[in-house]
């Protein structure tokens with residue numbers, strides 16, 4: 001079924017398995033809000049070796065839906081009227097290692113449930129910092145017909161495949177009737193003043209071990225022509241098809257990743 005996790009079923013009893021079982025057995029949304037937070041407590045410092053109890057359980061994918069648009073602006077604040085919402089958390093690999101320079105591309109409906117398919121309202125991408133942290137400032141999305149309340153995102157670690165998924169809000173009546181809804185993708189949401197603060201940690205299918213950050217295998221090319229097989233660092237500039245592009249995040253170029261095709265990696269300058 002669309003929206004179901006396409007990975008193999010849970011191999012053992014994990015907290016998320018129990019969470020899902022509890023949800024199915026007794027779909028009382030308030031129960032969900034009482035499980036321990038998946039996201040870290042933002043008030044404390046990050047441990048050198050992060051604790052991550054779901055490291056063997058990558059964030060499940062979800063359907064992209066019809067309204068993704070490439071080439072979103074790089075910004076962590078999506079301006080617009082509505083109930084203020086922040087979404088923050090971390091991106092981890094399978095060994096619970098925080099992942100830096102992960103691309104997160106968000107898109108969502110406005111407060112009336114409409115997507116902007118002409119411009120880029122409520123669309124934007126950002127990168128995790130050195131601690132693997134991200135923070136999105138936006139509004140609570142309205143209800144799109146036939147769906148429960150949700151936010152879309154694509155999450156991609158450098159040189160890794162894209163995870164396309166959605167996150168959800170606890171306590172929403174339509175969570176029980178939306179066939180795509182997955183309780184493993186519930187954010188922790190609390191009310192702060194007139195706004196909402198949500199947290200959610202992503203776990204990507206990235207093996208553990210030392211992260212090869214900041215150690216280029218080849219020197220950044222200085223304005224040459226784009227070539228497959230070359231490792232480009234963020235900030236590098238290349239030409240392709242007569243246009244100049246700036247690299248947004250480090251990667252090794254491959255056929256099919258030509259600058260015009262991957263706006264998440266290359267920005268035309």
Ligand SMILES: [Fe+2]
Pocket residue numbers: 065144147150152
């Ligand atoms: Fe949607």
